[in-house]
Amino acid sequence: LHRHTEWRKIAKKTRRKRIRQSVAKAKHDKEEEERKRREQSPSYREFLRKCEEEEAFQAQEEARLRHEAEQRWLKVEEEAQKQWQELQKKLEEARQERARQNALIRLEWEREQQKLKALKEAKEKEREENEKKQRQLQEEIENFVAHGGETPEHLKVNVEMNPNKATCPFFQKTAACRFRDSCSRNHIKPGVSRILLIPNFYLHYSLEQSENEHGDSSLEFENHETYSHFKEFFFDVLPEMERCGRIRQFKVCCNHEAHLRGNVYVEYSSTREAVRSFQAFNGRWYAGRQLSVEFCNIESWKSAICGLHNRRKCPKGSSCNFLHVFQNPHNLFQAADRDEHRTPPKRYVEISVKNKVHRLFLLY
Numbered sequence: 001l002h003r004h005t006e007w008r009k010i011a012k013k014t015r016r017k018r019i020r021q022s023v024a025k026a027k028h029d030k031e032e033e034e035r036k037r038r039e040q041s042p043s044y045r046e047f048l049r050k051c052e053e054e055e056a057f058q059a060q061e062e063a064r065l066r067h068e069a070e071q072r073w074l075k076v077e078e079e080a081q082k083q084w085q086e087l088q089k090k091l092e093e094a095r096q097e098r099a100r101q102n103a104l105i106r107l108e109w110e111r112e113q114q115k116l117k118a119l120k121e122a123k124e125k126e127r128e129e130n131e132k133k134q135r136q137l138q139e140e141i142e143n144f145v146a147h148g149g150e151t152p153e154h155l156k157v158n159v160e161m162n163p164n165k166a167t168c169p170f171f172q173k174t175a176a177c178r179f180r181d182s183c184s185r186n187h188i189k190p191g192v193s194r195i196l197l198i199p200n201f202y203l204h205y206s207l208e209q210s211e212n213e214h215g216d217s218s219l220e221f222e223n224h225e226t227y228s229h230f231k232e233f234f235f236d237v238l239p240e241m242e243r244c245g246r247i248r249q250f251k252v253c254c255n256h257e258a259h260l261r262g263n264v265y266v267e268y269s270s271t272r273e274a275v276r277s278f279q280a281f282n283g284r285w286y287a288g289r290q291l292s293v294e295f296c297n298i299e300s301w302k303s304a305i306c307g308l309h310n311r312r313k314c315p316k317g318s319s320c321n322f323l324h325v326f327q328n329p330h331n332l333f334q335a336a337d338r339d340e341h342r343t344p345p346k347r348y349v350e351i352s353v354k355n356k357v358h359r360l361f362l363l364y
């Protein structure tokens, strides 16, 4: 029984399958027939043609859009390229500019270095030439001092402080001016001369004070202590200076003003002696100070020395621009104060011959 049931089941299944297959075939055949019929119909063909047209249009549009997008991209790319190239160009220009600037700076620096070098060399050369010149001058001076002869030409040259201005009357008369080198007038300094000026050589505390505080300086003149201090200086310095030559005038100032205070003027009988003395005293130390010696011209002692002070009547006091001088011991060099040493009195003898007087001049 069981086997019979099995068999029936299988038979049923097989029959159902067969039915299903035939139904499917019929359906397929029908569909195929339907399709063929549709394909043959003009409306379907029209539909297909339209479909093709639409597809073609779509493809064309897509191609166009792609092309446009590509063009845009190319343009952007081109623009970017252009910008990049411009940037590179600018960078290159900047680099070249920097290089050019650096080259300029270097050139300038080299030029400066060359200039400095040339300047240094010129200075060195000038220094050497000056030294050589100084040595020559020194030799000439030493030769002149040792052997005499003509005063070397270069020593005769005057130095003018303000060549185009009027001559300073004070400097012309006393070789000293309260305005010193900043004076608006011309100070003429000789290269050499017979007269030496040693500014501020004589020191005494009474000269350091202003004249008003201390009273009239003519009183100091009589002051025993001050005068003996001066005498000591006089007898200390004069013999030293006489070693260099014959002295015609020796004056020590008792002015209080800085430009005249303690000034010592020494006139020798010749330029050669004065130069010798200059060499001996310039730069020498005295009483703790280094002496600075100058050559000067005093045209007339009479106009340089304040005559009123000698008679104790100078109304100008400390503001006087002329020399207030100590009286030398034993009135030494007194004749020079009146410039008599410059034009010595003629010496002669008178002889009467047959009642006629003859003057015979003596040659000494």
Ligand SMILES: [Zn+2]
Binding pocket: 168, 169, 170, 171, 177, 178, 179, 180, 183, 184, 185, 187
């Ligand atoms: Zn002056």
Ligand SMILES: [Zn+2]
Binding pocket: 306, 308, 309, 314, 315, 316, 317, 320, 321, 322, 323, 324
């Ligand atoms: Zn005076």
